[in-house]
Amino acid sequence: MxxxxxxxxxxxxxxxxxxxxxxxxxxxxxxxxxxxxxxxxxxxxxxxxxxxxxxxxxxxxxxxxxxxxxxxxxxxxxxxxxxxxxxxxxxxxxxxxxxxxxxxxxxxxxxxxxxxxxxxxxxxxxxxxxxxxxxxxxxxxxxxxxxxxxxxxxxxxxxxxxxxxxxxxxxxxxxxxxxxxxxxxxxxxxxxxxxxxxxxxxxxxxxxxxxxxxxxxxxxxxxxxxxxxxxxxxxxxxxxxxxxxxxxxxxxxxxxxxFYGRSTIAKGDMTKDPNNQYQPQESVVPLGDSEDASWYDACAGSTANSGVWMWKHLRDQGVLPSTSTAAAPWVRQWDPVSQTPWLFNPSTKQFISYDxxxxxxxxxxxxxxxxxxxxxxxxxxxxxxxxxxxxxxxxxxGGPSTSTPTTPTSSTTKTTNTMPATSTKTTTATSSVPQPSTTSTGGNTGGGPVAGGSCSSTGSYQCADTTGRNPAYFLCLYGKWMTQSCGSGTACYQSGSSVSCGWPS
Missing domain, CATH: 3.20.20.80 (Glycosidases)
Structure with missing residues (x-):
């Protein structure tokens, strides 16, 4: 995997x-x-x-x-x-x-x-x-x-x-x-x-x-x-x-x-379209966490709920028993475009977007x-x-992360209905993190990068080898290749310009 x-x-x-x-x-x-x-x-x-x-x-x-x-x-x-x-x-x-x-x-x-x-x-x-x-x-x-x-x-x-x-x-x-x-x-x-x-x-x-x-x-x-x-x-x-x-x-x-999220009430069951976090919602905002309360808006002349869920209460009120797992009936989803998680409760139709x-x-x-x-x-x-x-x-x-984050599409503590971590939505985002390049290979007579060797494209990455078992990779920074490493127990994989860290095959 x-x-x-x-x-x-x-x-x-x-x-x-x-x-x-x-x-x-x-x-x-x-x-x-x-x-x-x-x-x-x-x-x-x-x-x-x-x-x-x-x-x-x-x-x-x-x-x-x-x-x-x-x-x-x-x-x-x-x-x-x-x-x-x-x-x-x-x-x-x-x-x-x-x-x-x-x-x-x-x-x-x-x-x-x-x-x-x-x-x-x-x-x-x-x-x-x-x-x-x-x-x-x-x-x-x-x-x-x-x-x-x-x-x-x-x-x-x-x-x-x-x-x-x-x-x-x-x-x-x-x-x-x-x-x-x-x-x-x-x-x-x-x-x-x-x-x-x-x-x-x-x-x-x-x-x-x-x-x-x-x-x-x-x-x-x-x-x-x-x-x-x-x-x-x-x-x-x-x-x-x-x-x-x-x-x-x-x-x-x-x-x-x-350090908080916001909740609303969906009009339908969002689990029927789990790859879409944009679904019709009610106009009335529900109460959020235990610190939320109806507040009076002097401008509007009415009361309303904020719907705010602080991170600490997502955790201590049992919605999230771990940082990346939801407690039933809540279902956690991961959106690959917004790069954020969201929660849905099929019983109450409550939706929470958070970080x-x-x-x-x-x-x-x-x-x-x-x-x-x-x-x-x-x-x-x-x-x-x-x-x-x-x-x-x-x-x-300092330094790149040495952990390998998972990207679950959905999870709860009582279900296993997760989609493959490599699945994505067919969408078009208007902005994204720069993608890796492997056009810079200077400084190595064998054609591959070496630590301290020259490179021409800051932000480029390249695996140290193509075995799929070596955690080492190289990062181009200020014209020089720097040695980096994937997380513990994982290895660097390269397919064309795509460089990733994962469990050895």
Whole structure:
């Protein structure tokens, strides 16, 4: 049996990023309303902690409901070597940004408030989570598609000048939480955001909440790739492409990771079409995990459920007895395009899209291969025994993965109806991880690669031999072949340009 784990250029990133960019940033959001659940979080696993949220008023001031515990929390964060920032805005806190940034007086008020708050609370900077410049987020928000983006740039330049004047040049951080495409303008998203990057330290991509209960069909919360014609045509990959293609430096961009999934109710039995996670769904979102509850939406004037399932509760409520196995009646599926798992309960017709260690590994490796600064996590309180954080930390340890991940199509603890690991759907994805090439063979008089020999295509792979029993393979990095190895007990297989690790025949 062979697990068709194709080696890609993303695998080189773990060593390359450590060498080129140094220690990756790991930015975690600390929801103030979940303080009780933060007790077991290890701040030393993070480089930055964004305390959420400061809520702006129409005048430009803001308030934070965690003022009472902030001093001790900042001290605790600093004691673990991480930086502490206040995040201002959020989904329900973005009502007034548009009006604030268009007026010089209210901009000045907000900037003064931020400077004073940073001073008073010994913070390392401010994170701004405006959802969204030039686009409606929450229905209560004011937005101006023509002027929000240029006004936001003016505000950020003034904030940077104030921070530098009060604290010294680039001594305090300005970070942004941003959507999957750059800021909106009347002609589409901004084609050049390079001026923003000159005054901002990091933009944190929110590469999740891409599909959900607001859609007509079920779909992946955080797809690695999107499927043509199905769901929102956006993904983890397309978000990175959109921002870097618009002039945002990759080394000032972090990849957004959701430590949660979203649930909806399908209209039919999704197990009858198990290779399709895009199926009609009900408009009412069910309750999610044990921490979910109906919440009142002041804008809509009604109550609703979030449908959120934190990773820790998928695990501790028994839905997932292991990281890759579902408990009956839940059935786990793996989608080869979105590169994410999903769950379905035939009894309740509940669907859950989420990320697990397998899907996060794909994202982390790819982000590193693109030269990103690191990762951003929503949110710090949602992990289970460090299972997801261990994957995030793999970026820091360097080197390709030495494990061989399985790619089950479906699984439960009481059934064996799994499809072959090599099966795939006939689909067309608009973006993908770069595929391996074997065109570079320089440096070996026998025609094959040797360690330290020259090669011409960074990201190329080649097995050390064709026996199907040797775990060694070669990776082309910066013009030189490097020796790598498949996981314990597995061997390298090569068929044309396809290189994979699997159990020896």
């Amino acid at each position: 062979r697990f068709n784990f194709i080696l890609t250029a993303a695998g080189l990133a773990l060593s390359m990023a450590a060498e080129v960019l140094g220690k990756p940033v790991v930015i975690g959001y600390y929801p103030s309303w979940k303080r009780a659940q933060m007790a077991g979080v290890d701040y030393s696993k993070y480089t930055h902690v964004n305390l959420a949220f400061g809520i702006p008023t129409s005048s430009g001031t803001f308030s934070f409901d965690g003022d009472w515990f902030l001093p001790q929390t900042v001290t605790d964060i600093h004691s673990k070597g991480a930086k502490a920032l206040l995040s201002v805005g959020g989904w329900t806190g973005s009502n007034f940004f548009s009006n604030i940034v268009k007026n010089a007086g209210s901009r000045s008020t907000m900037i003064s408030s931020m400077v004073n708050y940073v001073k008073t609370n010994n913070l390392d900077g401010i994170d701004i989570d405006w959802e969204y410049p030039g686009r409606l987020g929450n229905n209560c928000n004011v937005y101006d598609i023509t002027n929000d983006t240029p006004n936001f740039l003016t505000f950020l330049k003034e904030l940077r000048a104030a921070f530098d004047s009060n604290f010294g040049s680039r001594q305090k951080l300005i970070t942004l939480a941003v959507r999957i495409e750059p800021f909106d303008t009347p002609s589409g998203y901004a084609s050049d955001v390079s001026e923003f990057a000159k005054v901002v330290d990091y933009a944190n991509l929110m590469q999740y909440d891409i599909n959900g209960g607001w859609n007509a069909d079920t779909g992946p919360n955080a797809p690695f790739n999107f499927e043509s014609g199905k769901g929102l045509q956006a993904s983890f990959v397309s978000a990175i492409d959109a921002w870097t293609g618009s002039g945002w430096p990759a080394n000032q961009l972090t990849a957004g990771i959701a 697990d260690p397998q899907s996060l590994k794909i994202k982390v490796d790819y982000a590193a291969s693109k030269g990103l600064a690191g990762t951003m996590i929503w949110s710090m309180n949602m992990d289970y025994n460090g299972e997801l954080m261990n994957v995030i930390q793999s970026w820091q340890t």
